[in-house]
Amino acid sequence: MRVNPVGTVEVLTGSHSHGQGHETTFAQLVAGRLGIPIENVAIVHGDTDKVQMGMGTYGSRSGAVGMSAIVKALDKIEAKAKKVASFVLEAAEADIDFKDGKFSVKGTDKSVDFASVALQAYVAHKFTGEQLEPGLKEGAFYDPTNFTFPSGVHIAEVEIDPDTGVTTIAKWTAVDDFGVIINPMIVEGQVHGGIAQGIGQALLEGAVYDANGQLLTASYMDYTMPRADDLPSFRVDHTTTPCPSNPLGIKGCGEAGAIAAPAAVMNAVTDALGHENIAMPATPQAVWLAARASFAKAAE
Amino acid sequence: MYAFDFHRPATLRQANSLVGKLGDAKILAGGQTLLPTMKQRLASPSAVIDLSGVPELAGIEQKGRNLVIGAMTSHAEVATSALVTAALPGLAALAGGIGDPHVRHKGTIGGSIANNDPAADYPAGLLALGATIVTNRRKMPAAEFFTGMFSTALDEGEIITKVIVPIGAKFAYAKFRNPASRYAMVGVAVGKKGSSVVVAVTGAGSDGVFRWTEAEAALGKRFNAKSLDGITNPAAKDLNSDIHASAEYRSHLIGVMARRAVTGATAK
Structure with a gap:
């Protein structure tokens, strides 16, 4: 985490963002903690020329693990900045408070803003190099002490056309507990994307090979990716039970939809069919065949 | 793309004479099939005659x-x-x-x-x-x-x-789309003019579009979806089969889509 002399902040993170919105959520965390505008925070990722070590984004861990590392770095930045502020404000370090982007001396009206402290950290006019090493740049690594345990319930209501075997998702209701949520819109988007992926697995997607090992689903003319008109509008909500094993109380959210959706869809499909003799993907043809078995059973 | 000559005639007469003159020229209409096949080198005409200016x-x-x-x-x-x-x-x-x-x-x-x-x-x-x-x-x-x-x-x-x-026919078309490509996996068009009924099926036949004459005869007597009850669907042996739909499933869908087309054609 590099605090520039003008008070802007550059965060180099090993968590890669390819649509998960780290640039927003991570910046929100830093801006909120340091009391600076969000546009003053740059998130740098995915460039091995700049980021020393990264392992990508996986396992719904960028919030719980990546942001915990950022919190640790922020702790160090704040501690160092307080030292600088104590020289600027000519007060004991223990008497310095930091709140809303301002360092102040307890019980007085003396204060200095974050950007001024950042400049003083580098120019070192108020302290000597023997008293304090100049600069405001810190790094942190974080290894989680435990997994996070998000929980939730997804309810799929499906309608099956017995004539054609087409399954339509009539309604989707989901409530998840992701612990503390930094950016509700991004979390909801993650849930939407996960559900779409899960519905794709349940109803549409399948890699098919012929007897010679030739892939038959080699293009989108044959591989059925979920599209907007395959999906309903999702009704998504959450409860908040903070996670005890990381400083922000965050639980993973990225995979929740993709984990819940296949089970919810297939439970609904097998409930409608009256038997479980169907595999994913439950394509129209597969459902039609399974429905014929249901009718035969009902006629017995 | 490889090199080819491009012609855009301004009249049908010019188009005619170009087609006569140029041996392996291809006629370009909307280009939704010709251009992709040219890009994939499945077609490589030496000249293309674009009719959009006629x-x-x-x-x-x-x-x-x-x-x-x-x-x-x-x-x-x-x-x-x-x-x-x-x-x-x-x-x-x-x-x-x-x-x-x-x-x-x-x-x-x-x-x-x-x-x-x-x-x-x-x-x-x-x-x-x-x-x-x-x-x-x-x-x-x-x-x-x-x-x-x-x-x-x-x-x-x-x-x-x-x-x-x-004009003046009762007509409707019902199709079941291939879930991936969204092309017609089975499409049935039903038209009734006077006492004559035509039931035409696309997407399913192994030799392209065909007429379902048994359905036509039944619908000629009474133009109602119920008239198709008891009629055997077209034989699976003449139908396409692929990873999305077996010939048997296509055969079944022809019956379903035909009923929907008849219902559509009779709806006010």
Whole structure:
């Protein structure tokens, strides 16, 4: 985490963002903690020329693990900045408070803003190099002490056309507990994307090979990716039970939809069919065949 | 792309003479099939003759009890034409369901029927409507024009100029889309004019569009979806089978789509 002399902040993170919105959520965390505008925070990722070590984004861990590392770095930045502020404000370090982007001396009206402290950290006019090493740049690594345990319930209501075997998702209701949520819109988007992926697995997607090992689903003319008109509008909500094993109380959210959706869809499909003799993907043809078995059973 | 000569005639006469002069030239209508096949090197004509500059091939008009649709009329124009919507709403709906908005704005009725893709929508529709295909040389009933998968009665150098569609028929088209490509996996067009009923099936037949004559006979007696109860669906042995649909499933879907088309054609 590099605090520039003008008070802007550059965060180099090993968590890669390819649509998960780290640039927003991570910046929100830093801006909120340091009391600076969000546009003053740059998130740098995915460039091995700049980021020393990264392992990508996986396992719904960028919030719980990546942001915990950022919190640790922020702790160090704040501690160092307080030292600088104590020289600027000519007060004991223990008497310095930091709140809303301002360092102040307890019980007085003396204060200095974050950007001024950042400049003083580098120019070192108020302290000597023997008293304090100049600069405001810190790094942190974080290894989680435990997994996070998000929980939730997804309810799929499906309608099956017995004539054609087409399954339509009539309604989707989901409530998840992701612990503390930094950016509700991004979390909801993650849930939407996960559900779409899960519905794709349940109803549409399948890699098919012929007897010679030739892939038959080699293009989108044959591989059925979920599209907007395959999906309903999702009704998504959450409860908040903070996670005890990381400083922000965050639980993973990225995979929740993709984990819940296949089970919810297939439970609904097998409930409608009256038997479980169907595999994913439950394509129209597969459902039609399974429905014929249901009718035969009902006629017995 | 590789090099080829590009011609854009301004009249049908110029187009005719170019087609006669250039040996392996391809005629370009909307380009929705020709251009992808050229990009994939499945076709490599030395010359392309683009008909988009020929005014005689454009537009839709009503002449007596017929709609006359120029060969270069796009699917989107047919779908939104006030004339077609009023006279044959089922044909407007068929055109409005072809491909996606891009395809509908570039693809043309002439290009579609000249290609006679086994999953195309127009061949079934025009068969069921008893349309006449007009070329620079002759007129042909749709029943004679479509001769098999990707093949038509067109001779070398013959150019489709317009399609004449009689109005006053009860008509609807129902299709079941391939879940991945969204082409017709089974499409059934049903047309009734007077006592004559045509049931035309696309997407399913192993040799392209075909008529389901047993259904036609049953519907000729009484034009109601219930008339198809007890009629055996077309035999699976003549139908396509792929990873999305077995021949048996396609056979079943023909029955379902035919009923839906009949219901659509009789709805007010």
